[in-house]
Amino acid sequence: MANRNSMFRLAILLVFVLFTEAAAWSNSTSAKTFDRGCIEKEREALLKFKKGLIDLSGDRLSSWVGDDCCNWVGVECSNHTGHVLSLQLSAADYNVESLKLRGTLDPSLLNLTHLNYLDLSYNFFHGTPIPKFIGSLKNLRTLNFYLASFTGLVPSTLGNLSNLEYLDLSTNPSNSKLLGVSDLNWVSSLSSLQYLSLSGVDLSNAITSWPQVVDMLPTLGLLDLSNCELDNFPQSNPFVNTTSLYFLELSYNNFQSPIPEWFFNITTLTNLGLKKCELSGSISGFPRANLPNLWYLDLSSNKLGGNLQDSLGYLKNLEFLLLSDNSIVGPLPTFIGNLSLLGVLDLSLNMINGIIPESLGKPANLIAISLKNNAISGPIPLNFGHEMTKMVFLELSGNLLNGSIPPSMTEVKELIFLDLSSNYLSGAIPSKWHRLKLLTYMDLSNNSFSGGIPSSICSMPSLQWLKLGNYNLSAELSLSLQDCTGLSYLDLGGNRFFGTIRPIVENLFNMSYIGLRSNMFIGDIPEIFCQFPHLHIFDLAHNNLSGPIPRCLANLKALKYTVTFNRSAYTDLFQPYLEHLEMFVKGRQDEYIKIIPMLHLIDLSSNYLTGEIPEEITNLSALVSLNLSWNQLSGKIPGNINNLQQLESLDLSGNHFTGPIPPSMSSMTLLSHLRLSYNNLSGPIPTANQFQTFDDPSIYEGNPYLCGPPLTTSCSSDLKDPQYKDEGVDDEDRLSEMLWFYFSMTVGFVVGFWVVCGTLMIKRSWRRAYFRFVEDTTDKLVVVAVACCRRMVAQLFRR
Structure with missing residues (x-):
């Protein structure tokens, strides 16, 4: 028995030794292979390829030194053979322009005979065509030139890449004319292709129609031909051999036709994008085809009409239904309550009427509803908030809703965005908002609410945007908003709020926008505003404010520096609301399409302000619009006002300014809107640069001692200002x-x-x-x- 145990232990030990030796030999072999480094011919090819590139930063290719190219950033080699397999030089993680590679692609890449992955996406090869020799890299499986800014025609030699599975040549939509094709036949040769994106590439001159080419690619799963200048949309089914297509994106083309019925017979389809394609016809005519897998449907911004009542209810797996900006009529369909997987519903900018059915909130996964700008009437259902337990985004603005806000609305705990503006809602604003811990954006403006602002609104710790303008609220706000310390955007314009301003903004140091126009506020402009580091839109117009303009406004840092706004910091869900804002600029109310952080504005017009324009104001070099009109300001226009080189709009009308128009203003080349009427200005009107475009006499009317074009008064006539008759005469003449x-x-x-x-x-x-x-x-x-x-x-x- 002891001998057997000894033999067994000896056998175990022998096996362990054998395995240990085998592992050591394997590791030794692998180490020897790895220690050899990359193949010398391929290293030389990479160094020659590097010479053709321009790296302005000096950092992107700084690791490309030494003998072992397999350790260079962006280079991947085979562990067994040492051959270079992958070249990954994407600039996707670099937002700075100088970190993007430029230059040309050297043919030395052809010496990388085992290369199967090439990624140069997000770089800047503007003015450089895609080299024809790329078609000779026959082992390529992935070719990614997404947003690489290549120009010219796509070479047909890419059709030689028979092993290619992934091809992305997409370009920026704004540069859609930079890259194009004259023929698409080469695509049909890519028999292994599974992913094809040519978004932004001009296909309008392609000889072969795109549906015929796609039908030759039986393994194709994803096809993106958005913004490709396409106008060919065959009504008969061209897809006979296509059995694996699941993603089809054709948005931003110009088909100008009804939606072909064959689209709804592609049973493998999960995503269908046809946004802004000039599609026509009736949406109620859609066939009840079998699309069991479709979960994303975008038909927004077309010319589709009809009624939704009997349409699309059969798409049981639908999660995204986007039909905004069409001509859809009739009531909200009842089938929406049966789409149990529906997460996002966008029916905005249509002509939908009727009431909000209680079933609208029934889909358990519904997180976003954009019903804005329709003709929906009646009250908001009382149980709306109880059923929408996962709602994140609720947009009901621009309708005919009436009644009060149901108390259940304050119980939607996941809500981030709430917009009920531009309706006929009335009554008091609900008081119990403390449950909404995530609410960031709240717009209740343009309604008929009564009373004041409940202080519980400030109990929402995430609240950043608060719009309560234009619904005739009347109250003193000394304590209502003091706890809203997280606010960055506050609009209370168009009400009847009264009292002084300082108690309202005492603790709002994170503000970037303050809109208190058209109220009844009194007193001076509190200097506490000067301590707001992010403030760049400052609107106190049409109140009863008095006193001087604070000199310390020159300390507003956000108006001194032009900052590049990072769009990626905001989700796509909020983009439309950051890009559209109604503002009074250039003498009129406009809806601005630009991102709000790019607008720098001061409007103190129609008050009772006195004193001079502080010279320090001219240090706000990022200011875009300055309106001080219809006050009681006096003195001269600062001679160094030309320091405001970003200024596009200047209104100083309706004051008591004296002296000449500073000649330095002619250097303000961005100035496109000017109002100096009804002052006591004197002397000749400047004629250089921008002033040649200010040919409307009303700009200067009400200044009896101004002369020169576009006024009819000649500066050579005996025009004398009894107080400033020598203004405009230089020192030598004097x-x-x-x-x-x-x-x-x-x-x-x-x-x-x-x-x-x-x-x-x-x-x-x-x-x-x-x-x-x-x-x-x-x-x-x-x-x-x-x-x-x-x-x-x-x-x-x-x-």
Whole structure:
């Protein structure tokens, strides 16, 4: 028994030793292979390829030194053979332009005979065509030139890449004309292709139609031909051999036709994008085809009409239904409550009417509803908030909703975005908002609410955007908003709020936008605003504010520097609301399509402000719009106002400004809107640069001492301002005139003195005659005075 145990232990030990030796030999072999480094011919090819590239940063290719190219950043080699397999130089993680590679692609890449992965996406090869030799890299399985900014025609030699599975040549939509094709036949040769994206590539001149080419690719799963200038949309089914297509994106083309019925017979389809394709016809005519897997459908921004009541209810797996900006009519369909997987519903910008059915909130996964700008009427269902337990985004603005906000709305705990603006909602704003811990954006403006602002609104710790404008609220807000310390955007314009401003904004140091226009606020502009580091939109127009403009406004850091806004910091869900904002700029109310952080504005118009424009204001070099009109400001326009080189709109009308229009303003080349009317300005109107475009006389009317085009008053006429008649005359001319004045006065005095006094001193007869004349005249004046006195005394005694 002991011998058996000993033999067993010996066998175990022997096996362990054998395995240990085998593992050591394997590791040794692998290490020897790895220690060899990359193949010398391929290393030289990479170094030659590097010379053709321009790395402005000096960092992207800084590791490309030494003998072992397999350790260079972006290079991947085989562990067994040492051949270079992958070249990954994407700039996707670099937002700075200087970190993007430029230059040309050297044919030395052909020496990388085992290369199967090439990624140059997000770089900047502007002016460089895609090299024809790429088609000779026959082992390529992945070719990614997404947003690499190549130009010219796509070479047909890419059709030689028979092993290619992934091809992305997409370009930026704004540069859609930079890259194009004259023929698509080469695509049909890519028999292994599974992923094809040509978004932004101009296909309008392609000889072969895109559906015929796609039908030759039986393994194709994803096809993106968005924004490709396509106008060919065959009504008969061209897809006969396509059995694996699941993703089809054709948005931003110009088909100008109904949706072909064969689209709804592609049973493998999960994603279908046809946004902004000029599609027509009735959405209610869609066939009840079998699309069991479709979960994403985007038909927004087309010309589709009809009624939704009997349409699309058969798409049981639908998660995204996007039909905004069409001409759809009729009530909200009841089938929406049966789409149990529906997560996002966008029916905005249509002509849908009727009431909100209670079933709308039934899909358990519904996180977003954008019903804005329709004709939906009636009250918001009382149980709306109870059923929408996962709702994140609720947009009901621009409808005909009435009644009050149901208290259940304050119980949607996941809600981040709430917009009920531009309706006919009334009553008091609900008071219990403390449950909404995630609410970031809240817009209740343009309704008919009554009362004040409940302080519980500030109990939502995530609240950043609060819009309560234009619904005639009347209250003093001294304490209502003091706890809203996280606010960055506040719009209370168009109400009847009163009192002073300082208590309202005492703790709102994160503000970037303050809109308090068209209220009844009094007092001065509190200097606490000067401590807001992010404030770049400052609108206090149409109130009863008085006092001077604070000089410390020059400390507003956000108005001193132009900052590049990072779109990626915001989700796509909020993009439309960050890009569309109604603002009073250039004398009118406009909806701005630009990102809000790019707008830098001060509007203090229509108040009772006094004093001068602080010269320090001209340090706000990022300011885009400045409106100080219709106040009681005086003094001169600062001579260095031209420091505001980003200024596009300037309105100083309706004040008491004096002096000339500073000639330096002609260097403000971005200035496109100017109002200086109804002041006391004088002198010639500048004529250089931008002032040549200001040819409307109303810009300068109400300044009686201004002259020159476009006014009819000529500067050469005898136009004199009694207080500033010398304004506009330079120092040299002024000095010359003064010298001539004193010289003439001196000469006149000397000549007059010697003509009169000198003659009397020399000629005795003239001297006697002169003094005799003086005596006689004096005697006569005395007699006349005595006689007048006597007559006055006599008249008094008669009375």
